[in-house]
Amino acid sequence: EADIYQTPRYLVIGTGxxxxxxxxxxxxxxxxxxxxxxxxxxxxxxxxxxGVNSTEKGDLSxxxxxxxxxxxxxxxxxxxxxxxxxxxxxCASSETGKDTRGADTQYFGPGTRLxxx
Amino acid sequence: KNxxxxxxxxxxxxxxxxxxxxxxxxxxxxxxxxWYKQDTGRGPVSLTIMTFSENTKSNGxxxxxxxxxxxxxxxxxxASQLSDSASYICVxxxxxxxxxxxxxxxxxxxxVWP
Numbered sequence: 245e246a247d248i249y250q251t252p253r254y255l256v257i258g259t260g261x262x263x264x265x266x267x268x269x270x271x272x273x274x275x276x277x278x279x280x281x282x283x284x285x286x287x288x289x290x291x292x293x294x295g296v297n298s299t300e301k302g303d304l305s306x307x308x309x310x311x312x313x314x315x316x317x318x319x320x321x322x323x324x325x326x327x328x329x330x331x332x333x334x335c336a337s338s339e340t341g342k343d344t345r346g347a348d349t350q351y352f353g354p355g356t357r358l359x360x361x
Numbered sequence: 362k363n364x365x366x367x368x369x370x371x372x373x374x375x376x377x378x379x380x381x382x383x384x385x386x387x388x389x390x391x392x393x394x395x396w397y398k399q400d401t402g403r404g405p406v407s408l409t410i411m412t413f414s415e416n417t418k419s420n421g422x423x424x425x426x427x428x429x430x431x432x433x434x435x436x437x438x439x440a441s442q443l444s445d446s447a448s449y450i451c452v453x454x455x456x457x458x459x460x461x462x463x464x465x466x467x468x469x470x471x472x473v474w475p
Contacts, residue, residue: 248404286365286465287405287450303462334404349395350463352404 247271250353265320265356267335276318279334325360332357365453365466373472382469384434384451392456396436399448441473
């Protein structure tokens with residue numbers, strides 16, 4: 245079981261609210277990722293980080309923002325939530341160079357299921 | 362465009378039976394292929410990892426195969442158990458970027474009935 249945690253697990257909020265999804269890992273991994281997953285669909289990378297003070301946008305355009313002030317934390321923020329943001333958000337982490345087969349193994353958190361009314 | 366296609370979309374089998382899930386990918390340049398298991402309401406968990414030089418990899422009752430020439434992979438589950446009910450996701454990884462980008466399939470939803 246991976247030591248990566250996400251809170252809250254479920255969140256139901258109204259349109260226009262500001263929300264922050266928390267992600268933390270205790271494995272000391274340098275890379276962290278945020279994915280968005282709709283039911284029956286593939287995971288899409290929305291943000292990633294190579295390390296502290298590094299953040300990059302992923303393949304899927306997202307109105308969310310992220311920060312990486314500490315190695316273990318990678319929170320995701322939505323300034324004004326809308327119904328189109330309803331989805332499952334998965335956080336993951338990996339350690340550079342640990343996997344010699346190319347691309348470090350990513351360990352996933354349990355996810356946050358967000359519903360915006 | 363890099364893609365990963367999985368079949369079937371869903372599958373129902375009886376406990377104790379075997380099954381095989383299929384994956385076709387077009388990711389290039391190809392680095393390795395992974396199978397993940399995702400329980401409902403949970404994050405994916407890695408089952409197997411295979412580079413282009415590996416043909417098969419086992420993890421308990423799970424056996425993955427890879428044909429890098431035809432860009433096909435399969436996941437065979439032996440003597441299924443109720444706990445095998447989950448979504449099985451095929452992931453192809455490219456080696457064309459420093460990030461080692463992962464390309465996810467939509468998964469096969471497996472249901473094991475008693």
